[in-house]
Amino acid sequence: MQIEPGETIAYLGLGSNEGDRAAALEQALVALERTPGVRLLRRSTWVETELVGDGPAQGTFLNGVAELATRLAPVALLAICKELERAAGRTLPAARNHPRPLDLDVLAHGSVTIDSRELTVPHREWHRREFVTAPLAELGVDTATWRRWEPPQVLGTAAGLAALTTNWRTGGCSIGLVPTMGALHAGHRSLIDRARRECDRVAVTIFVNPLQFGAGEDLAAYPRGLERDVALCREAGADAVFTPSPEAMYDPGFASRIRVGHAASGMEGAERPEHFEGVATVVAKLLAIARPDRAYFGEKDAQQLAVIRRLVRDLGFPVTVVPCAIVREADGLAMSSRNIYLDAADRVASTVLCRALRRVDAAFVAGERDHGTLVQLARDEIATEPRGVIDYVELRSETDLTELPAGAIAADVAAAGVRMLVAVRFARGPRPVRLLDNLRLGAGCAGDAGADVGAGSDSAAAGTDA
Numbered sequence: 107m108q109i110e111p112g113e114t115i116a117y118l119g120l121g122s123n124e125g126d127r128a129a130a131l132e133q134a135l136v137a138l139e140r141t142p143g144v145r146l147l148r149r150s151t152w153v154e155t156e157l158v159g160d161g162p163a164q165g166t167f168l169n170g171v172a173e174l175a176t177r178l179a180p181v182a183l184l185a186i187c188k189e190l191e192r193a194a195g196r197t198l199p200a201a202r203n204h205p206r207p208l209d210l211d212v213l214a215h216g217s218v219t220i221d222s223r224e225l226t227v228p229h230r231e232w233h234r235r236e237f238v239t240a241p242l243a244e245l246g247v248d249t250a251t252w253r254r255w256e257p258p259q260v261l262g263t264a265a266g267l268a269a270l271t272t273n274w275r276t277g278g279c280s281i282g283l284v285p286t287m288g289a290l291h292a293g294h295r296s297l298i299d300r301a302r303r304e305c306d307r308v309a310v311t312i313f314v315n316p317l318q319f320g321a322g323e324d325l326a327a328y329p330r331g332l333e334r335d336v337a338l339c340r341e342a343g344a345d346a347v348f349t350p351s352p353e354a355m356y357d358p359g360f361a362s363r364i365r366v367g368h369a370a371s372g373m374e375g376a377e378r379p380e381h382f383e384g385v386a387t388v389v390a391k392l393l394a395i396a397r398p399d400r401a402y403f404g405e406k407d408a409q410q411l412a413v414i415r416r417l418v419r420d421l422g423f424p425v426t427v428v429p430c431a432i433v434r435e436a437d438g439l440a441m442s443s444r445n446i447y448l449d450a451a452d453r454v455a456s457t458v459l460c461r462a463l464r465r466v467d468a469a470f471v472a473g474e475r476d477h478g479t480l481v482q483l484a485r486d487e488i489a490t491e492p493r494g495v496i497d498y499v500e501l502r503s504e505t506d507l508t509e510l511p512a513g514a515i516a517a518d519v520a521a522a523g524v525r526m527l528v529a530v531r532f533a534r535g536p537r538p539v540r541l542l543d544n545l546r547l548g549a550g551c552a553g554d555a556g557a558d559v560g561a562g563s564d565s566a567a568a569g570t571d572a
Contacts, residue, residue, distance in 0.1 A: 113145070113175040114218075116183060117247065119211040119229065119238050120170050125195070127168040128152060130208045134190050135172060141186055143177040150241030158235060161203030171213065171241035180215040184225050187212065213238060219253055222277025223306050230255045258310070258344045260336060264355070264395045267348045271309065271396050279306035283398035283425075285389065288312040289329035289443035290338045293433035297402045298342040300430060305400060309346040310339050311392055316352050317363075318384030329443050348396075355391065363387050369416040369507065373498055373527060374409050374542075382413050389414055393423050401425050406432045406440050408527055408544045412507040432543075434460065440543045449535035455493040459528055459543040462487035462499075466526055470547040475515045477501055480526070480547075488530060497529035497540065504546055523547075 109115060118138075122130040131152060139146045149172040156166055176183055187210035192198060194208035213229045220227040232238050233254045242249055261267050271281055282305030284297045290312075301308045312335055319325035332349060339347050363383050370382035393401065403411050415427050433441045438460030439453075448456055462484040469483055484499045501510050504523025515524060527544040 109175045112177050114177075114216040115147075116174045116176050116180075116215045117213040117242070118172045118174060118187065119209075119213050119232075119235075120172060121167045121209040121211075121237070122194075122207055123157075123165045123167040124205045124207040130194050131168060131170065134194065134208055134210065137190050137193070138172070138174065138186070144183070144186070145175040146172060147175055148173045148245055150244045153237055153240065155237040157203060158237075159203050162205075164205040167237070169237035169241070171238065171245060171247075173245055173247070176215075180212060180218055180220055180225060180227050183215065184212050213242075214252055217251070220277070221273060221279075223279045224277075226255070228252045228255075258336065258339050258347045260347050260349060262348075262350055262354060264350065264391075267309065267346070268395050268397075270346055271307075271398070274307045275397065280400070281305060281396065281398040282308045283392065283396050283401045284308065284310045284344070285392055285401065285403070286310060286312055286335075287314050287328065287443070288335050289331060289446075290335045291441050291443065293404060293406070293441040295338060295342050296433050297404065297430050298339065298344055300428070301400065301402050302343045304428075307345045308343065309348060309396055309398070310344045311348040311396075313348070313350055313355065313388070315355075315384055315388045317356070317387055318381050320378055320380045323378070329446060348392075355388070364390050364417065364421075366413045366416050366420075369409070369412045372509065373500055373529070374407075377497055377529070382410070385410055386413055386417050390417060390421065390423075393418075393425055398425055400428050402428045402430055404430050404432065406442070406542060406544070408502075408525060409507060416506075438464075440541070442541065444539055444541070447535075447537045447539045448532060449537075452493055452532040452535045452539065455491040455532060456530075456541055458488050458491040458494055459530055459541055462528060463526060463543060463545040467545060467547050467549070470524070475520060477510055477512050477515055484526060484528060488528070493532055493534050494530040495533065497531060498527070500527045501525070502527060 120131050120134060135146055135149060138144050150170045152168045152170045154166050155169050157164060178186065188198060191208050191210055196206050196208055200206060211229055212225060212227055213232050215227050218227055232252065259270065261270065274281055282301030284301050286294050298308060298310060312332065314325065314328050314330065316325055336347055364386040365383055366386045375382055403414055405411060411429055418425060418427055435441060437457050439445065439456050465487045466480050466484050469480060474480060480501060481499050485496060488494055488496055502508060502525050503510060503519060504525050507525065510519065510524065524547045525544055526547060529540060529542050531538060531540045
């Protein structure tokens, strides 16, 4: 194998499953040989393969690998490949896993590693695709040093996360951040799923934040299971998981705190006076480290969501806060990491929160607008479960969770949205459990499919721990 000064060895994956497949692949090789700065050194035999992954019904592929000597940078080589695909009749951008007359992938380019929006080198899936690994083996290519992308990357330092997200941003990637406190469940999974749909790269943070736990609260006993959590993140397609220790987040001299004012008053703020200061501080730090474009938080911890929105507005963080709907169990209980602590009797009784919200919602939809009547309906329903003790039942404005005055709810306020929030303690079992739930009236309660909290029902990188 002879390469000239200034040249780099690169490998392309070629595939076709429309039209004259062999002709399309051969024509692509001829076109590459005619491209200035590109020389074809070798190519594998063509192999017939089925589609890998989900997609519409379609014919089998012819696949192979070409070895090139090139003076072109990886992005320039990718641009040539895209032009050849268009010339072969492929419409770009193309739907994922649809039939194609020609598909060209940059598998590797020397020893370069790239993780950008347009190009990942070595190719993100090269080691998982036999129609790539077999032709490479046929050519005798030593892939021992090729990077094998095995997301998520697990990072323990702020510097590591900052470097990774800076690299993503430099590569033109949009970044989604999903802050959690771990003990992940289907609610958290829905946050990651949404971030995956909307962003080029997704980072999940798992951090049980000591600043948001007050004296006598369950910091030490908060559920933890990092290995299982990372597995869920991997399955959901997260690109990175940030799992710092408290010492990595807060050095011995750490002295700064963020207070958010009215958004943190009442409800959880009254029950846990130091809680939202801890939430706001850790979320601000995570946003500063990761610099995401979008951050995903669940609506189960509605007051926490209001606090974070206020924080972002007041401090000017260039991030979009994305609220995600509550995910519920089949019987209506809002998912929470702490649900595992409910004993059998409390688990049955816990559905009273959703029943209370449904009852109030039905009255609101039927035209009831009296503040006191709606609150009392919720209290009466919760009172039917003697195992539950009410911490609070509140009606708040949907726009900013400000308190609503007594009496009739004004028509314009009702039109803008009204949210009922409840907190109930279950303390008769072996371990006391405090549950939160809420509902925008008129929106329905049963079978909600959305997200728990990403700093939400136990999220917010330390988020609320409901």
